[in-house]
Amino acid sequence: MSALLEFSAVSHAYGARRVIDSMSFSLQDGEIGCLLGGSGCGKTTVLRCIAGFETLGEGEIRLSGRVLADAAMAVPAHQREIGMVFQDYALFPHLTVEDNIGFGLSALARSERKSRVAAMLALVGLVSYAKNYPHELSGGQQQRVALARALATRPRLLLLDEPFSNLDVDLRERLSREVRDILKHEGVSAILVTHDQHEAFAVADKVGVMQGGALLQWATPYQLYHEPVSRYVANFIGQGVLVPGKVSGPRCLTLEVGEFCGLLPLGFAGGDTVDVLLRPDDVVHDDASEQTAVVVDKVFRGADFHYTLALPSGQHVLAQVGSHHNHAIGESIGIRLELDHLIAFKRE
Amino acid sequence: MNYNWDWNIFFKSTGIGNEIYLDWYITGLGWTLALALAAWLVALLLGGLLGVMRTLPNKWLSGIATCYVELFRNVPLLVQLFIWYFVVPDYLPESVQIWFKQDLNPAVSAYISVVVCLGLFTAARVCEQVRTGIQALPKGQSNAAQAVGFTVAQSYRYVLLPQAFRVVIPPLTSEFLNVFKNSSVASLIGLMEILAQAKQTAEFSANIFEAFTLATLIYFTLNMSIMKVMSIVEKRVRIPGLMVEGGK
Numbered sequence: 001m002s003a004l005l006e007f008s009a010v011s012h013a014y015g016a017r018r019v020i021d022s023m024s025f026s027l028q029d030g031e032i033g034c035l036l037g038g039s040g041c042g043k044t045t046v047l048r049c050i051a052g053f054e055t056l057g058e059g060e061i062r063l064s065g066r067v068l069a070d071a072a073m074a075v076p077a078h079q080r081e082i083g084m085v086f087q088d089y090a091l092f093p094h095l096t097v098e099d100n101i102g103f104g105l106s107a108l109a110r111s112e113r114k115s116r117v118a119a120m121l122a123l124v125g126l127v128s129y130a131k132n133y134p135h136e137l138s139g140g141q142q143q144r145v146a147l148a149r150a151l152a153t154r155p156r157l158l159l160l161d162e163p164f165s166n167l168d169v170d171l172r173e174r175l176s177r178e179v180r181d182i183l184k185h186e187g188v189s190a191i192l193v194t195h196d197q198h199e200a201f202a203v204a205d206k207v208g209v210m211q212g213g214a215l216l217q218w219a220t221p222y223q224l225y226h227e228p229v230s231r232y233v234a235n236f237i238g239q240g241v242l243v244p245g246k247v248s249g250p251r252c253l254t255l256e257v258g259e260f261c262g263l264l265p266l267g268f269a270g271g272d273t274v275d276v277l278l279r280p281d282d283v284v285h286d287d288a289s290e291q292t293a294v295v296v297d298k299v300f301r302g303a304d305f306h307y308t309l310a311l312p313s314g315q316h317v318l319a320q321v322g323s324h325h326n327h328a329i330g331e332s333i334g335i336r337l338e339l340d341h342l343i344a345f346k347r348e
Numbered sequence: 349m350n351y352n353w354d355w356n357i358f359f360k361s362t363g364i365g366n367e368i369y370l371d372w373y374i375t376g377l378g379w380t381l382a383l384a385l386a387a388w389l390v391a392l393l394l395g396g397l398l399g400v401m402r403t404l405p406n407k408w409l410s411g412i413a414t415c416y417v418e419l420f421r422n423v424p425l426l427v428q429l430f431i432w433y434f435v436v437p438d439y440l441p442e443s444v445q446i447w448f449k450q451d452l453n454p455a456v457s458a459y460i461s462v463v464v465c466l467g468l469f470t471a472a473r474v475c476e477q478v479r480t481g482i483q484a485l486p487k488g489q490s491n492a493a494q495a496v497g498f499t500v501a502q503s504y505r506y507v508l509l510p511q512a513f514r515v516v517i518p519p520l521t522s523e524f525l526n527v528f529k530n531s532s533v534a535s536l537i538g539l540m541e542i543l544a545q546a547k548q549t550a551e552f553s554a555n556i557f558e559a560f561t562l563a564t565l566i567y568f569t570l571n572m573s574i575m576k577v578m579s580i581v582e583k584r585v586r587i588p589g590l591m592v593e594g595g596k
Contacts, residue, residue, distance in 0.1 A: 078502075092511075
């Protein structure tokens with residue numbers, strides 16, 4: 001597999017404010033990537049640089065090896081063959097659904113154009129809405145028209161800027177899976193920008209966590225969750241707590257509740273004091289275990305509980321426990337740690 | 349006040365040929381329409397172009413349009429008319445000067461001056477309406493057009509302008525009405541449009557109140573009809589959901 005998009009050492013500033021700071025990543029052909037971060041982290045600016053709506057201060061962007069933009073030149077947005085779905089969809093209100101979708105197809109012959117529009121309408125399940133105007137559609141339907149319009153021109157890369165943020169939660173989850181299926185079906189590579197990690201995990205093959213214009217980690221969702229490279233990523237992705245531990249070997253360390261060895265080298269010298277990441281799913285409820293902890297708080301989430309437990313030292317940890325194990329606050333329960341992914345950070 | 353109202357005055361002979369006063373008004377209405385329509389055409393085309401220029405990222409183009417607007421908006425219309433009619437012709441090439449001043453019918457050379465003056469003056473105002481119309485559209489619209497492969501020019505032609513012109517129909521209508529009202533300045537350089545005909549009627553017949561009342565009624569009816577037509581047009585082309593109801 002070759003890299004479709006190479007985003008190399010790109011910086012961008014609005015006036016004196018640096019919004020992207022020497023950021024690099026690459027996307028393979030057919031992959032769906034996602035940039036995840038809080039508001040103001042620069043993720044949308046990255047997208048706008050790739051689309052061609054911003055110029056680069058430094059660095060280089062390549063698509064299939066061809067330079068799209070660097071500090072000296074920029075291929076105009078309309079020549080990049082990159083589609084974009086906007087946060088507010090930016091449908092053309094004066095055109096019908098089919099004219100919106102066929103908008104970028106003016107170079108095609110009439111019959112070709114018609115069949116491409118029909119195929120797109122079928123793909124997004126809006127065949128009966130061809131003659132409607134955008135304002136007559138629901139938010140989810142408008143979203144699908146925007147997707148169809150962007151895909152109709154067969155872009156080599158599709159950019160999606162917070163595509164689901166205007167939708168209610170139910171629809172968001174369903175539509176994000178639907179969009180993933182459509183992209184995979186069409187074999188289109190895409191980059192999505194969002195602040196919602198559930199959305200990122202549901203849609204993307206690779207997720208990048210951004211903070212202050214920098215990319216902290218670019219990895220699969222599984223790696224991000226289980227092998228975060230920094231405290232920030234560990235806190236930003238998923239839940240969990242950091243508990244103190246002492247390094248006892250290249251892959252092993254001692255915690256209050258025993259010694260554990262992970263699959264990867266920890267990167268610390270023996271005897272170092274470190275903070276160890278414990279995810280709620282690392283702490284397993286086991287009535288047979290001799291190690292106990294006291295229930296301090298609990299959150300019922302339907303299929304499971306999130307318990308806050310106090311270890312004998314008073315250290316709090318989170319535990320995700322199946323919904324059938326309903327324990328009262330103050331009760332002492334047996335626990336066991338299942339730590340395949342042992343992640344430690346320098347003590348602060 | 350000792351005034352003899354006589355509404356039949358318009359059907360009386362003017363003493364010139366077999367014309368009645370009403371004929372003068374009809375001729376005047378003809379000139380007013382010819383002036384306003386031609387000036388409006390100039391204003392709409394030039395103003396549209398300038399309005400687009402003001403929204404472009406190119407500093408030179410938007411700068412030129414801004415200067416134009418400031419210049420033409422801030423000099424009184426009457427001053428501009430005198431410049432176009434009395435000053436500018438003297439700076440034209442010799443042959444054009446002779447043609448303009450001697451060969452042309454004086455009414456026609458006055459007509460040309462007023463059309464140019466009123467067209468350029470109104471263009472500055474149309475420019476501002478078009479600019480705000482374009483700027484009122486969501487920024488994503490032009491990005492979206494470019495993302496599907498449209499050039500900047502094409503995104504203006506197919507996405508921005510079709511929406512912007514719909515949005516600014518009400519303010520443009522009021523500019524159109526202004527063109528009709530402003531066309532009355534032509535009377536000052538001797539073009540016999542409605543106001544000039546009314547003045548002449550007043551002088552010839554001494555029925556000054558009737559003379560200006562009829563002129564007022566003609567302007568009023570003309571403008572009310574345009575407003576009605578434009579509000580129908582606006583309703584026809586309105587994009588539901590995009591705009592609020594236009595003013596009545």
